[in-house]
Amino acid sequence: MKNVKLILKLFIGVAALLLVMVVFSCTLRKGNLETDSLKAWRGASLDRRAAAVRMLTATDDDTELMVACVDKIATLPDSGEMAVRDAVSLCYTGAQIKQNQ
Numbered sequence: 001m002k003n004v005k006l007i008l009k010l011f012i013g014v015a016a017l018l019l020v021m022v023v024f025s026c027t028l029r030k031g032n033l034e035t036d037s038l039k040a041w042r043g044a045s046l047d048r049r050a051a052a053v054r055m056l057t058a059t060d061d062d063t064e065l066m067v068a069c070v071d072k073i074a075t076l077p078d079s080g081e082m083a084v085r086d087a088v089s090l091c092y093t094g095a096q097i098k099q100n101q
Helices: 002-030 038-043 046-057 063-074 084-100
Strands: none
Touching (some): 038 063, 038 084, 046 084
């Protein structure tokens, strides 16, 4: 009977460890807005959006403008599958062209 209890405790411990690992890996995957699609952009907070723009453009210049631009792209039809990094790149290129004119 002691062996059965020991094996059962071991089995429960391993199952709990596996569950924690799965939850941790899912959390890491969901937390990466920079490589996700614009579907995830819509659900992210404003602070998270601004941080993603700063990270992808490597500058603090025109952060609000870039966030507004990507927000506008995210509301366009059939834009949900577009990557956030592509939308930020498009907005950043447009801002650079406007500044150079």
